[in-house]
Amino acid sequence: MASGGFGNPPLPGLQAARAPAEGRVDPGSDDEAVLRAMQAGGGLRLLGLRVVIVLVLLMAAQAYDGSLHALSHWLILGLYGLGTVWFGLRERGGGPAANLYSWAGTGLNAGLAVYVIIEHMLAGGGAGLGADAVSRLPAFLLLLQTGLSMRVAQTLLFCGVVTLCWSAAFLVGLLHPDLFPNADTFPTAQLTGLATFMAAGLLVVDGMIRLRAAVARALRMEHERTQLARFVPDTVALDLAAEDGDSGLGVHRRHACLMILDIRGFSRLSREHPPETMVTALLAVRAAAQAAVAEQGGLVDKYIGDAVLVQFVVGHPDVQARAALACALSIRDRLVTLNAARAREGLFPLRLVIALHAGDLLVGVFDDGVRAEYTVLGPAMNALARIETQAKAAEIEVAASGDFLDLLGGSLPAGIRAVPVPEAALPEPLSLFSIAVAPGA
Known part of the structure; x- marks a missing residue:
């Protein structure tokens, strides 16, 4: 029997020596690979969700204060609907500009959410609590839509823009209550809505980060299992990949x-x-x-x-x-x-x-x-x-x-x-x- 014993050399050196020879890429370390894996097969569903959200916003606007809205309000909702579907189609088409369309769509979502919130503040919410809820509906629906894209940076952008603009409008309302009708209930209603949105945003972003980390780990384990399966039985490869975790092959x-x-x-x-x-x-x-x-x-x-x-x-x-x-x-x-x-x-x-x-x-x-x-x-x-x-x-x-x-x-x-x-x-x-x-x- 030939033995291969020696006096344990530094382990990092061994791993460094192997890396150039292998020339393999770990998909779990590629952020875009993780994103593609999480979005695989979801293009049509996400596009369909955009259409559903547009229809919900139109119906909600009509159900609450529909007669009070100016023609410009419906024009803005219509343009948003066309814009979000167009951006969704362009993004789904892929190509080098797909990421830019995705960012533009996120900005469009944030703009609509801010518009509806501020428009409701200025109008005074003629239908009471129901109208308050409807005015915040775009912010929460579009937060979920952006979160389902699994793009953490874009979700943070959406949350940041909406929170910043909402907070600014709230401060203006406190300093100049004459600009906003229903000044007596304005602070409580808006502060509650803003705090709820911020909490929801934190939960969505935290969930996305955790989910992406879990998917990245699953991809790394599958990559390691596939590589190890060239040398060891598949069941053993799976156990070894699970035990070695992020330490690679x-x-x-x-x-x-x-x-x-x-x-x-x-x-x-x-x-x-x-x-x-x-x-x-x-x-x-x-x-x-x-x-x-x-x-x-x-x-x-x-x-x-x-x-x-x-x-x-x-x-x-x-x-x-x-x-x-x-x-x-x-x-x-x-x-x-x-x-x-x-x-x-x-x-x-x-x-x-x-x-x-x-x-x-x-x-x-x-x-x-x-x-x-x-x-x-x-x-x-x-x-x-x-x-x-x-x-x-x-x-x-x-x-x-x-x-x-x-x-x-x-x-x-x-x-x-x-x-x-x-x-x-x-x-x-x-x-x-x-x-x-x-x-x-």
Whole structure:
């Protein structure tokens, strides 16, 4: 088995070295990509919403104070309706000017909201509370429409323009009450409306920011899962992307449980049997190992000759350890079944040695610009190689280090015990245990 241990270099340097070689763009970090994802498929609906809002404003204006409105009021509403639909169509058409049309549409919305509010103040709201509500309706409806565009800056612009103009009109009304009818109820009514609009604006903007952050994170996770899926099973890629969060596809320091297995006496068997026979035996062992690893949520790191290197990197360390041990025991049981089938075919039996260890490693996609692989590196790999060597020498089928067993907290599957191997030639603080069937089990 080839090991890849080394003395942990600075992690940021590794990630920086990988970036130019990969040349990949994380869509979660592209603000426009987030915006496009959130607006996908919503063009017609947003345009339809503009039309609905225009109709609501026209009906509300007619229902309250309709007879008092001058012709200019209806002309302004009509022009707004045509303008907002035109801007919506131009924006939906895309192109380099689409963003400018969007900003212009936001300005148009703010202008209408301010116009209706101030026009109602000057008219005195002849229909009482109902007219007050209708005068504020454009501000709130258009706030929601702007918010649904998912453009935070434009929503802030809309809120800022309406709040500033509304506040200015309110101050003018306080300083010159003779300009506004119903001066006795003016301060309370307008202050309440202004405060309500500001609160609604804050809620809408905060919700947009949170939603965009959630979508950006989802896009990053999907991007990472897609990239990792080139190297690892899709289910493992999803878990790794979720655990690594915003740290990207680089190399991470994380805990891992490692397992290596190989066929005992493979070199000798290769000299005694035809290559075709040995290839069949090797593939059968690999298939059994792969099935057990997938069953326990592990990852086959690589095949090295007749050896199989496996990593368990998802979940808490004790979860990793239990999955790795269950995988090793499953492989042992599968080998019994495999040898029974081979015996019926008159083939020689196969024997395995399985070693388990745990530790902190560098885990991730190592990319030198020519070849990329998802693997683990670190001193624990060297320790795993030593443990496997001693397990072979001691004729142990399943071996584990003391570090690995510590993660299990002394809890082993029923009928299984860990027997120390004191004569193992391992450097401190490594220790070797044989994972065997308990007497009477």
